[in-house]
Amino acid sequence: xxNEIDLSVNIGGIRMKTPVMVASGTFGYGPxxxxxxxxxxxxxIVVKGICLEGTKGNPTPRTVEVTSxxxxxxxxxxxxxxxxxxxxxxxxxQFDVPVIVNIWxxxxxxxxxxxxxxxxxxxxxxxxxxxxxxxxxxxxxLFGTNPDMFRRVLSAVRTRTRLTLIPKxxxxxxxxxxxxxxxxxxxxxxxSLINSIPAMAIDVETRRPKLGNVTGGLSGPAIRxxxxxxVWEAAKAVKIPMIGIGGIMNANDALEFMIAGxxxxxxxxxxxxxxxxxxxxxxxxxxxxxxxxxxxxxxxxGTVKT
Amino acid sequence: MQLEEARIVQHxxxxxxxxxxxxxxxxxxxxxxxxxxxxxxxxHLGEALLRRPFSIFKAGEGRLSILYKSIxxxxxxxxxxxxxxxxxxxxxxxxxxxxxxxxxxxxxxxxGYGMAALYLAARTAPVRGLAFFGGRKSDDILCVDEFEALxxxxxIATDDGTRGKKGLVxxxxxxxxxxxxxxxxxEFFACGPNPMLKAVxxxxxxxxxxxxxxxxxxxxxxxxACLTCVQKIxxxxxxxxxxxxxxxxxxxxxxxxxxxx
Numbered sequence: 001x002x003n004e005i006d007l008s009v010n011i012g013g014i015r016m017k018t019p020v021m022v023a024s025g026t027f028g029y030g031p032x033x034x035x036x037x038x039x040x041x042x043x044x045i046v047v048k049g050i051c052l053e054g055t056k057g058n059p060t061p062r063t064v065e066v067t068s069x070x071x072x073x074x075x076x077x078x079x080x081x082x083x084x085x086x087x088x089x090x091x092x093x094q095f096d097v098p099v100i101v102n103i104w105x106x107x108x109x110x111x112x113x114x115x116x117x118x119x120x121x122x123x124x125x126x127x128x129x130x131x132x133x134x135x136x137x138x139x140x141x142l143f144g145t146n147p148d149m150f151r152r153v154l155s156a157v158r159t160r161t162r163l164t165l166i167p168k169x170x171x172x173x174x175x176x177x178x179x180x181x182x183x184x185x186x187x188x189x190x191x192s193l194i195n196s197i198p199a200m201a202i203d204v205e206t207r208r209p210k211l212g213n214v215t216g217g218l219s220g221p222a223i224r225x226x227x228x229x230x231v232w233e234a235a236k237a238v239k240i241p242m243i244g245i246g247g248i249m250n251a252n253d254a255l256e257f258m259i260a261g262x263x264x265x266x267x268x269x270x271x272x273x274x275x276x277x278x279x280x281x282x283x284x285x286x287x288x289x290x291x292x293x294x295x296x297x298x299x300x301x302g303t304v305k306t
Numbered sequence: 307m308q309l310e311e312a313r314i315v316q317h318x319x320x321x322x323x324x325x326x327x328x329x330x331x332x333x334x335x336x337x338x339x340x341x342x343x344x345x346x347x348x349x350h351l352g353e354a355l356l357r358r359p360f361s362i363f364k365a366g367e368g369r370l371s372i373l374y375k376s377i378x379x380x381x382x383x384x385x386x387x388x389x390x391x392x393x394x395x396x397x398x399x400x401x402x403x404x405x406x407x408x409x410x411x412x413x414x415x416x417x418g419y420g421m422a423a424l425y426l427a428a429r430t431a432p433v434r435g436l437a438f439f440g441g442r443k444s445d446d447i448l449c450v451d452e453f454e455a456l457x458x459x460x461x462i463a464t465d466d467g468t469r470g471k472k473g474l475v476x477x478x479x480x481x482x483x484x485x486x487x488x489x490x491x492x493e494f495f496a497c498g499p500n501p502m503l504k505a506v507x508x509x510x511x512x513x514x515x516x517x518x519x520x521x522x523x524x525x526x527x528x529x530x531a532c533l534t535c536v537q538k539i540x541x542x543x544x545x546x547x548x549x550x551x552x553x554x555x556x557x558x559x560x561x562x563x564x565x566x567x
Contacts, residue, residue, distance in 0.1 A: 028531030032553075035307040036396065036529070048531075056548060060567060063526045063534040068353045070526070074533050077548065220355055272527045273347065273355050274394070276309065 005289050006296045007282065009043070011241050011264050012164040012189025014098045014125045016043035018282045019297055020254065023245050023268035024048055024102035024128060024168075025074065029088040036275045041282065043264060044098040046192075047088070049130050051103070052110050052117075054080030059212035064201050069220030069247070070269050071199045073213035076104060076133060081117045089123055098125035100166065104133060108149075112156045119161040126164030129157055132171075132195035133217070144170040144195075150179060154186035166243065168192040169234070171223070176230050177237030184238045192243045192266070193234060194227045220269040221247040228260050235261025235302055249277065251284020261302040307529070310334050312393045315369065322445025324419060325385060326363070328371040334397045338365035340426035341497075341520055341557050344372070344397035345528035348380045349387070359525045359552070361423035361497065362398060373422040373448065399528055400556045403427045403495050403518055410493035410516075411435045414458070415479060415506050417498020418446045423520050425449065427495055428456050435492075436461060436482065440475025440502070444468040476505040483509060491515060494560075507560035517560040523551040538564035
């Protein structure tokens, strides 16, 4: 019986009707998709990364399609905290869906300031802390892959907000478990993993990089097995819930992440292919649970038999 | 804008590898304005994930059609589509062309299948004007009869001289500009490769006329979320800002466009 199945999850204090969210950078700030899907059926919306003053991002071309994936180098173009709050929050508050804001900065102080500002904004449920964007040097190099800076930025942000704090981890870490553990010790409520993987594509005729930024971040099904493995490793290191991200196209892909240890998942690149993917994934998870006589999504999470 | 499962009713080769794809799309078709596009999920594309954008050629009576040429992975796969198959569309997308201003003579300028984006503008324009079509060879000059049937005078240029004047479409345009007389105030509507759009923009700027250009950009989401298809647009303070070709475009007034890429 469908109505006996409970898909609701609690991700670090954020209650969601379904564990299927939409990932930062693939869903704009919301209005872009409003004509196409019912937001109230999403687990949560994670909006595109916001920094203090906003930025114009990278030169074009900004994305390139590759085998089973997409390399992007948008460069975190965004309207800044004030622009986002003024132009998009009134729209987002209309819906019965948690809004998680992806935040980033060029210094520890900027991360702190952005976190403090959003702490005061009605309708924001949580902050996804982007310490792993491959397209700005401050994101990855400085904060995402250096254990000391990683701890500094997360501890600092934690002191400035009571909102649910969700660091988004870089994929190319030799010990993802230690970074996950460090995030938990710094007060993170949940983890997002993974961000896109540093990547490059070259036009052999012109011998030029296919992206204006030369390199970018690979997303889509091409990265999914890597992401599943990293979620599985991180799950063994921490108790806080994890949001699995990386090339999810259908319910089976999502279930892989959840069985590996993710309490929720986020749909990224697939939004570009089919904006209705998140709803289809939720329906597919439901029918999987029916088929396996499961009543609560918790009976799926972290149940991999190794 | 909406998602729609459209059914293919006709898929035929027009000439030289150009194909016409006609679909039943009763949801999208009635909403279409000239110069808009649809974002099409190509079936059987396997490992290629993204939708492909296509200018809407014709729309009416619950149907819409696109005109395309097989030039890449998506369009090479599309040529095998059969009537009766379903296609997943998002549309109509983009702003489209404005209606030509009063007291101007509309002049359409198209490179290759850029004319597809101009057909509906030609049909709805209150005044008939001239259409300038350019291409590499005669196979690239499409649907001249259909524009003439609407009452437009079509002037043609091909790189190899196999149809119309030998040379670029802008040379034919320049010839007309030189002969037209000062009383005729043209307003340009252009779709084609970016160098052609810039050339039209230059003519418009020199003459103090308006030109509307449909900008071609590598596209990803098609709805404004991903910020892939951005174009530099001038701001009143002398600077520039990014506009999304899929959302604020694809049609821009040429004086707004920063042509530095």
